[in-house]
Amino acid sequence: MPSDLAKKKAAKKKEAAKARQRPKKSEEVNGDGEQPEIEENGADSNGVGSLTKELDEFELRKTEARAVTGVLASHPNSTDVHISSLSLTFHGQELLADTSLELNSGRRYGLIGLNGTGNRLARTSVCLKAKSKQLIMLRFFRPLGKSMLLSAIGHREIPIPEHIDIYHLTREMAPSDKTALQCVMEVDEQRIMLEKEAERLAHEDSECEKLMELYERLEELDADKAEMRASRILHGLGFSTIMQQKKLKDFSGGWRMRVALARALFIKPFMLLLDEPTNHLDLDACVWLEEELKSFKRILVLISHSQDFLNGVCTNIIHLHQRKLKYYTGNYDQYVKTRAELEENQMKRFNWEQDQIAHMKNYIARFGHGSAKLARQAQSKEKTLQKMVASGLTERVVNDKPLIYYCTDSYSGLNKSCFLQTLSFYFPPCGKIPPPVIMVQNVSFKYSDNTPHIYKNLEFGIDLDTRVALVGPNGAGKSTLLKLLMGELLPTDGMIRKHSHVKIGRYHQHLTEQLELDLSPLEYMMKCFPEIKEKEEMRKIIGRYGLTGKQQVSPIRNLSDGQKCRVCFAWLAWQNPHMLFLDEPTNHLDIETIDALAEAINEFDGGMMLVSHDFRLIQQVAQEIWVCENQTITKWKSGILGYKEHLKSKIEKQ
The missing domain is CATH 1.10.287 (Helix Hairpins)
Incomplete structure (x- = not known):
């Protein structure tokens, strides 16, 4: 009989073997464009790709929890889609009720509505078995309203005729040994489907127009032209010739999402569904995508927080409001x-x-x-x-601007009272610092001896009245410049001098990863700012940024991406910085929240440097435009809209 010591050693060896088999933590984008958290190791060495099957199983469970009813009101062979008596529920929560869906060929629809339309449901947790047989826990935020509707259309839970092919961009491409160009050109399945449909229509004399369109699409997918088209699309989305030949497993998630977007544009489906397609793009790629989608001839439905992008692309707006779909002709401004x-x-x-x-x-x-x-x-x-x-009496207009609760002491100080107010961000006064606040003197920078310089011989100064937007192509060094000014990176040559009392607050896309997920927003903020003793005072502070009621006391891991961003803004503001460095602050925020952020920036009495793909935010807050390109920084003489026209003309020349 083995001794207890021998048993313990054997158990340790077994556990060590299991640990070696456990894969690294990875992430995937779920069926509605949101990021699940993978709390335990459960994927194999292929990373995200190994979770594809499990994510598909989760998506199946999610669709089973969704109930959709509707009646096809248009002709079965029509290229328009009209659905009457449409209702959509998720786990019993009614998101749409007895409304109609009208999508006409040749139209480009912007689907808008507040984030959280239909009331945010509790998050979903589900255990799935990965290839390693290890149980993993995926936690998803249940999507609401807009994203849920796109998902229901993409899964054909709504009675859309079979001859209308649908492409719903839901997740980034999984890592693989294929190149970016190869991934875009993988269209055999699409070509076979179109050939079958063309063969069917060839026997119907009444469908000549549709048959000609199918032949046109088949010609576009022809192997002789395919590589050139795929390369052009990838180039427009920021891929150099070298990057197009790079293996997908060597790209970050954001770049793999660009590959997925390139596939969608390459295939040119009859119905294209896009949820926040600009989130991973820089200004150059946003302008290129806007110009590309302007020429989309079939049915496009997109969700976007960028008002400028909606203005440039959309011919119609669908407003999801009080569980109904309301239709407007024209772009966002006209709506x-x-x-x-x-x-x-x-x-x-x-x-x-x-x-x-x-x-x-x-x-x-x-x-x-x-x-x-x-x-x-x-x-x-x-x-x-x-x-x-x-x-029937006329109903009062319901204001759908985001509302938040403030809890305040009454005049007597004994009773509490709550009142509603529209969302309002706030950056506290920072005081005065004599210029120069930051001086950049003859600064050069490169990441290693084997890489080219990002910058050479930079010379400039910034003060508390600086309001600058940094623009330029991806990889030109916009985020790198902010890191240099923060001191996170050191110049290769030259010197950056900062005032001894200056405080800099930097917002970036990965700031939410630094939050302590097991704490509530209230606990986290009380921990970060122990000088604020009263919980009610901290509740007021957090409330300004759109976190109310139970959201303030729920674990941060239970919050949506947008709500986590609001925690970060609250934390950033109460650092009381003299300078705000904002790197893509609009991701996961809706249009109304972006406007609230813009107003707060304009009222802030310190300096600001901004990197953003949102032209409208830049137009609202920036007094200067600096172009980061060709290892230097150049001041743009006209406004951001002039820079956009410059990018458009550059695209036309290419």
Whole structure:
């Protein structure tokens, strides 16, 4: 019989063997464009790719929890899609109720609505077995409204005719040994499907126009032209010729998402569904994508937080509001104007009706029991009132701007009261520092001796009145410059001098990874700022950034990506910095929240440097545009819209 010591040694060896088999932590994008957290090791050495099957199983479970009803109202062979009596629920939560979906060929739709439309549901946790047989825990935020609708369309849970092929961009490409160019050109399945459909339509005389379109698409997928088209699309999304031949496993998740987007554009499906396609792009690629999508001839439905991008691409807007889909002709700016006019007229009608009702009720109450003549008039007014109510009264306009609760002490200091206010970011006053705050003197930088310089001989200064947006192609060094100014990177040559009292607050895309996920936002902020003793005071601070009620006391890991970003903004603001360095701050924020951020930046009395792909935010907050390119920084003489026109002309020349 083996001794206890021998048993323990054997158990340790077994555990060590299991540990060696455990893969590294990895992430994947779920079916609705959100990132799941993988809490335990559960993928093999292939990283994200090994989780594809498990993620598909999870997506299947999610679709099983979703209930969709609707009736196809358009002709089965039509290229337009009209669905009536559409309802959509998820785990019993009603997201759409008895509405209609209308998507017409040749139209490009922007699907808009507040993040969290339909009320955010609790997050979903599910255990799946990976190839290593190790149990892994995937935690997803259940998608809402807009993303859920795209997912239901993409999975054909809505009765869309089979001849309309759908491409729903849901996740980045899995790492593999294939090159970026090869991944884009993998269209055999698409070609076979189109050939079968063309063969079917060839026997129907009434479908000549559609048949010609299929032949046009088959010609585009022809092998002789395919490589050139695929290369052009990848180049537009920022891939150099060398990068196009690079293996997919050597790219980051953001670049693999660009490859997935390139595949979608290459295939040119009849219906293309895109959820925040600009999140991983720089300004150059955003402009290229905008120009590319402008020429999309079939059906495009996209969700985007970029108002400028919606303006440039969309011919129609679909507004998801109070579980209904409302349709507007024109781009986002035209939608805002039209909706404002409609709501103004609606409120005029509502107020008129309410005045009439109040007047009639008052008359009935005063004269209903008076003389015979007055009583008859009162009865007549009562009948008129009943008819008005029966025919349906105009509803009050419901404001869908994000609202947050502030809890405050009442005047007596004894009772608590809560009131609603629109979302409002805030950066506290930072005080004055005499210039120069930061001086850059003859600075050069490169990452290693074997790589070329990112910058050479930079000379500039920034002060508390600096409001600069850094623009330029991907890899030109925008984020690198911010790291140099922060002191996270050291210059290869030259010197960066900073005022001894200056405090810099840097927001970047990976800041949420530094949050302590097991703490609530309230606990995290109390830990970071122990000088604030009162919980109610901290609740007010966090409330400014759109985190309310249970969100303040739930573990941070249970929050959505957008809510985690708000925790980061609260943390950043209460560092009380003199300078704000903001690197892509708009990812995961909706249009209304971006506007609140812009207003807070404009009211801030310190300096600001911004890297963003959102032209509208840059236009709102930047006083100068600096172009990072060709190892140097050049001040752009006109505004950001002039720079956008410059990028457009560059694309046309190429």
